[in-house]
Amino acid sequence: MDALDTKLNEVFSGRVVRKDLVQQVKKGTNVPTFVLEFLLAKYCASNDPDEIAAGIEATLEYLARHYVRPDESNKAQSTVQQKGTHKYVDKVHVRHVEKEKRHWAAMENFNSQRIAINQKFYKDNDRLLEGGLWAEVTVGYNDVEDDNYAFYVEDLRPIQLSRFDFDRYLEGRARFTRDEWMDIVLRSVGLKPSKLSPRLKLHFIARLLPLVEPNYNFIELGPRGTGKSYFFSEFSPYATLVSGGQATKATLFYNNARGKVGLVGFWDAVAFDEVAGIKIKDQDAIQIMKDYMANGRFSRGVEVIANASMAFVGNIDESIHQLVNSTEHDLFLPLPAALDLAVMDRFYCYLPGWEIPKNSSAYLTGAFGFITDYLAEAFHHLFKQTNRYEYVNSHIRLGPAVEGRDEKGIKKTVAAFLKILHPGGAPEPAELEEYVAYAVEARRRVKEQMNKRKPDDEFARINLSYFGADGSEVVVYCPESKGAPATQSPSRRTLDRGAEARAPTASTVEGPAEIQLTRPAAVPDDEQAAPEHPREPELKEQHFTILYGDTGYTYDSLIGPYLAGARSVTIEDPYIRAPHQIANFVRFCETVSKTPGVRSVTLVTSYDDQTNLADLNDKLGELKQSLMEVDIVLEIRINEKLHDREIRLDNGWIIKLGRGLDFYQKPESWFAIGASDFSLRKCLETKVDIFREAPRSND
Template sequence: MEEFKFEEVDNPNAALNKKLRQFFDGKIVRKDLTKSIKEGANVPVYVLEFLLGQYCSSDDPEIIEEGVKTVKRILSENFVRPDEAQKVLSILRERGSYTVIDRITAKLNIKEDRYEAEFSNLGVREILLAPSYVSEYDRLLCGGIWCIVQLEYEYLEEDRRANPIRVRKLTPIQMPHIELDEIKQARREFTKEEWLNVLIRSTGMESDKFSTREKWLLLARMIPLVENNFNLCELGPRSTGKSHIYKEISPNSILVSGGQTTVANLFYNMSNKTVGLVGMWDCVAFDEVAGITFKDKDGVQIMKDYMASGSFARGKEEKAASASMVFVGNINQSVDVLLKTSHLFEPFPEVMAYDTAFLDRMHCYVPGWEIPKYRPDFFTNEYAFITDYLSEFMKEMRKEQYGDACDKFYKFGSNLNQRDVIAVRKMISGFTKLLYPNGEFTKEDMAEIITVSLELRRRVKEQLKKIGGMEFYDVNFSYVDNETFEEHYVPVPEQGGGKLIPEGMTNPGHVYTVSRGKSGMVGVYRLETQVLPGNGKFERTGLGSDRDAKEATNTAFNYLKANGRHISNSVSTTTKDYMINYQDLNGIGITKTLTLPTLIAICSAALQKPTLSSLAVLGEISISGTIQKVEELANTLQVCLDSGAKKVLIPITSAVDMATVPPELMGAFSIIFYNTPQEAVFKALGVE
């Protein structure tokens, strides 16, 4: 079997492989062996590597070759494929006993007062199971686990109703208990980069194919497996391995596919008094978040309760559990477009996507769009931990806490509220457990961890600000050095791109205004105006059937008819036709605050004079020209800032509300006040 020859001379990772063999002999496997067999066997990686760890734990090519043959034989003979189930049952009947590898789920038959096993691929159910197995491996009752099972077959003529298949011995495919001290001691022999590479390779990926930032994002996916009650969200393109680690790598996590679930299945079944998935697994991951639905009306509310506190109330009592929650799904458009038109949680079902209380419970948002799509050469051929060993290491580390690891060197900035601090501390704890399980790290190491952690939480807060407004204004996350008192601010990369209100001069007749839309959110609207010779027609597009918006634009044109001479004789409502297109740039529904922006847009187009660069028009006027102040001034100014505005036109009546605006937000703009509609037009066009 030539493909399994391993030439260390040509291998640049020989030193790392040598260290692994020296300190973790028997707990590592060559990942190319996993890959070569995995392609032909539809079993989770941890099942496959459990067998490879037993038969291929050697450097000797001959032993490895023999081991691979043995594993292949075991899989071909004992792993049950659904289409060969009847053949396996026939062999069991003929031989009287047979060993199978299958996913076993147990349930309690209340009428018969006994536990019964169901074999996923073999397709048989109601097989009697000893209570001792259920007591020892309680996850058999919830989702099932992969096992090696010795079966017996004995048909009794005198008792034809009895099931002839019996379980002689059941062994879950999991490594025995590991010694954490062994890992902590051995960690000292590896550099941070080497250890990071080992962790990435242990999940099956080739660390050399990823940039340092991409490695950190891949590492973030592992935090729910080492941290109790950690809520992670990752949305991104397809084929980036978002659900891979939760389905294939760890036997301690379960992937809920399809999205539909029940409170009984997930939290607590009141009929048989059993805790659901969150009590049985370390991590519950939801694949394809767009499809998450609860059959129960109170499902989302109970999930919110659990995500916030790790407990939930069902019936007369409160239950606690430690499972982390992971939400993964696809983004079907570019992030730039999504940020301009909506927010990064949009793929969630509507009941969740605009529920700020639910989204605020997300501790971490991994930017899945930054992780490259997996190609065949992204999967490693090097030595790394057997995935089951990695899983047991992560499971044991859940018992330790490193949330205060940063306090020795740094403290958090003033913008972090209590929920932010909890989220960031959980991430710091998770990253530290993974990278520095022995608790030995430098100040620079911790700065790296705290920077990534603040960014992953800030991404959540930025989206909450878009949805919920000023309640989530404080997003300028930072950390302060305890020695130098220097404050370091942590940005979110995608927030810097493509502003809705561009820099530089716009065309005459183009106006940007910021106000509340039909959905209740504050957004940006663009008016584009055309002027043609005519007899005073006024046409509008983009308003749909919204009566309030049409009424506001009619008010603007009627005001111009009555007062145009006070602005300029060149603005004619009898010899020119005007056509304005209204664009809802955030997709939140058209606004009814359009009278003043429409007036400025018509005057700008008629006079062929553009508005000031980077200007946002705020405020409204009545048919009589009365100035109306801006609703939710602080919230509106925040949207102006996020959209790229550098100048804002504000009615003088809103000056009284300036006290509600944080000073740093006020300082971000050139504020231009106006007293009358005519003054608003002049100042918007830069006319003194």
């Protein structure tokens, strides 16, 4: 133990743990860091080597008895049945099943999706309903044969402190200098401060800013293996990481079908991992994101106000030196096209991930740091209960080039640094100036990239500055681009096409000749009229016959193009009864769900005496539930006299299929081509009529 370890144990006794112990215990388990440290805090709250060794043994024994490995779920369920009750550490989700009018809990590693749970647990812990949380769960066995569930939650304790004393936290902070406190925070996230330069220390602190400042928009792009997503996936139970897949407005913001606020209403920070792969199919989601990033509110029929910060982390594969010296590309190159200039302008801080070293044991500390859960609770309190923006507003003065969003971003960044490093007091003037300079640079990096993309001078005022304590103006530059004319004075060739010959070439730019990158440059706004891809063929009425044995027909190819612009779909088909017919309807709904804008599907069908109504209701109920996840409402109507088969779209198109959705032959073998890919599945003979409904007269 060094002097800082001794002092930390003295001031925050019982709230610290040796960080190398976490790595020892973590091997062989897939338990989040804050869960392990929760256990180590119970059993290793000491600096005595013998007590620590005994504590590690107790922690490992606890995990052996109470942590469920995913491949041992069957054994865990059997244990509960034999003993009646048993306590497990697992991640718990709670979902509401509309057709049953009740809630069910699910435990991930225990591998049970239908666990009865008392409402007091999810009323006290909203995150159970959105994303789930890790907890100590006492699971009981239900031996009543008439009940439709085998397990129930007898008790649940979230893996977090039962009470956090913020005043005690502030009293402890006052015992340390700023530099000591910064080292403690860095040790608490597992880093060795002695291996980090002052600038690197600020970079790592900056990764924590979205966890303490509400509605803070942050982006970090850099090489792989630098730990960009760690702070959002394992450091805090109040942050969630959205990894890959589609980010829908129902998931992120508001689900109209359920009347529920999305992730932004339940978490302090929502982070998007691998931002280059984000798929946003509905442009409404982008507009809502812009509104939310701008002012923390949005409207989806109801006005919603939320505080969650948004963080975007991803990889950048190109050379930074090439990018800043490129006349065609910029440091936002990895972002998908959906994240346009309006989204970029809302980023308050662009952290240069290329300056952060790769993960290595050389940078991991073996010293003491806060229990992750304790520091996460402190950050959560700072996020919810404190505001340093007014202090910043009255203590710093920014230069004339700083505009509206620049000012807001810079001041929020400084306020977040103060929350982390000076939670209860004021910084020294030199320390405050250090934070201001960092915040101005972080915002300038955003503005420089937008200035390269925009063909006019909207973002041309990139020389952001502040006034120091002596009253002098200080212009801040980004180290990677300070000597790059292509970034500092980008050519406006799109506005003055005759000047293209006079535009600077590689030979007139300082540094090596520009290397052409493979990714295309962003298209300026004034060139958007020229489509990059051929236009879709104009839709027209069609009347044709699918012959017996034909292939190449799918719901996507037949119906998909006509869904454009539709918001509601009505399908009349009397034969959605048998399992394969229900499966066809599911495939049809998958086609509908790929079309942005469709909000409702109505199925009009019928049944006979041979129909298994219980099975039909169960299957359609599951489909209805899954469609709600993509913000589509399914309504089912029964019409016993129904004979026609047609699909009506509210954009005016009507599709009549002679055999309804069931025009496929049963495959000769489920191991032959066409069994899964319906474009290769042989068809039955049927007529297809696609026509537009004549507009109704007003007479």
